Amino acid sequence: xxxxxxxxxxxxxxxxxxxxxxxxxxxxxxxxxxxxxxxxxxxxxxxxxxxxxxxxxxxxxxxxxxxxxxxxxxxxxxxxxxxxxxxxxxxxxxxxxxxxx
Numbered sequence: 001x002x003x004x005x006x007x008x009x010x011x012x013x014x015x016x017x018x019x020x021x022x023x024x025x026x027x028x029x030x031x032x033x034x035x036x037x038x039x040x041x042x043x044x045x046x047x048x049x050x051x052x053x054x055x056x057x058x059x060x061x062x063x064x065x066x067x068x069x070x071x072x073x074x075x076x077x078x079x080x081x082x083x084x085x086x087x088x089x090x091x092x093x094x095x096x097x098x099x100x101x
Contacts, residue, residue: 029088056081
């Protein structure tokens, strides 16, 4: 058996209350490219809330451009991103035991 087994990362799925049957997705953090991962990692370091929010909003709209027609408020994009971060953190808490040695 291999000493390390890479677990496939799960996408994050969410819906809007106004249309709960329409499911939107964001890629798993572990499947992002280096540049996109770096951009998301620097959000916490950024001091300007508007700059943070624009990075978040652009990231979400990149994968779900149809959300723009929903006229979400900027802080609603932030709520989606926070739920994404929590979900992805939970998904990574049980990493392979081989990766812990």
